[in-house]
Amino acid sequence: AGRKVLIIYAHQEPKSLNGSLKNVAVEELGKQGCSVTVSDLYAMQFEPRATRNDIVGCLHNSEEFNYGVEAREAYKRGDLSDDLIEEQKKVQEADLLIFQFPLYWFSMPAIMKGWMDRVLVEGFAHKFPDCYSSGLLKNKLALFSFTTGGSKEMYTKGGISGDIRYILWPMQHGIMHYCGVKVLAPHICFAPEYVSEENRKEMLLVWAQRLKTLWKEEPINCSPEWYFK
Ligand code: FAD
Ligand code: ZN
Numbered sequence: 002a003g004r005k006v007l008i009i010y011a012h013q014e015p016k017s018l019n020g021s022l023k024n025v026a027v028e029e030l031g032k033q034g035c036s037v038t039v040s041d042l043y044a045m046q047f048e049p050r051a052t053r054n055d056i057v058g059c060l061h062n063s064e065e066f067n068y069g070v071e072a073r074e075a076y077k078r079g080d081l082s083d084d085l086i087e088e089q090k091k092v093q094e095a096d097l098l099i100f101q102f103p104l105y106w107f108s109m110p111a112i113m114k115g116w117m118d119r120v121l122v123e124g125f126a127h128k129f130p131d132c133y134s135s136g137l138l139k140n141k142l143a144l145f146s147f148t149t150g151g152s153k154e155m156y157t158k159g160g161i162s163g164d165i166r167y168i169l170w171p172m173q174h175g176i177m178h179y180c181g182v183k184v185l186a187p188h189i190c191f192a193p194e195y196v197s198e199e200n201r202k203e204m205l206l207v208w209a210q211r212l213k214t215l216w217k218e219e220p221i222n223c224s225p226e227w228y229f230k
Contacts, residue, residue: 007095011102011113018193029212049115073123126180136181143177146188183220
């Protein structure tokens with residue numbers, strides 16, 4: 002109770018399973034007394050491109066554009082574009098970030114990757130050597146909740162797509178852990194399009210059930226071994 006959750010949600014269709022999973026989280030966490038904010042990226046028409054437009058006013062180096070440097074300097078001056086300031090505020094206030102999305106090409110949809118690229122600015126989320134356990138977003142939790150086209154069997158070590166953990170490495174370790182965020186076990190709904198209506202209802206129930214005891218969970222041991230051992 003009293004905890005703050007930010008759901009970063011990427012699906013075009015409210016009636017999709019991702020839409021339903023998002024609604025289940027809003028409802029269940031709300032029931033617990035958490036305050037829940039949703040960044041509905043497609044509905045917001047969130048800009049995924051990291052460009053000059055993210056910096057308001059003058060550039061640090063107008064001769065040669067370097068996005069990382071310019072974003073860092075603009076963050077310091079309070080000169081990032083309004084949409085970024087808004088998202089950073091939501092992240093700053095949140096105890097838990099839930100990413101809800103369909104798997105696209107072994108990764109997150111471009112609009113969500115754009116959110117990562119643009120929101121997690123140096124100086125806000127990390128500042129080398131303040132990364133991993135000393136990343137600037139420490140004391141926060143993240144959870145990747147996603148759906149796939151492929152089946153669970155395909156996403157095993159011996160399966161044709163390989164262990165699903167290989168896919169989680171860039172997102173969980175390379176992004177969230179890098180920024181100091183602790184990672185809860187992922188929540189994966191395999192192949193919702195190819196199972197029965199009944200099975201899909203069951204998937205939503207399992208998610209709601211997990212959320213009831215979410216705050217008792219320990220983060221995973223997010224190290225190379227978790228992914229590749
Ligand atoms: P939906 O089609 O929305 O959901 C399935 C069904 O659930 C729908 O009929 C919907 O009506 C129903 N439903 C919604 N709510 C409820 C409810 N409350 N109760 C019961 N039923 C409900 N897959 C991979 O495995 N690997 C990849 O690399 C990959 N790359 C992709 C790249 C692209 C560009 C695209 C477009 C797809 C890719 N996919 C991949 C497939 C993709 O991951 C799946 O299509 C997606 O995860 C399915 O989720 P959804 O929410 O879109 O499903
Ligand atoms: Zn890690």
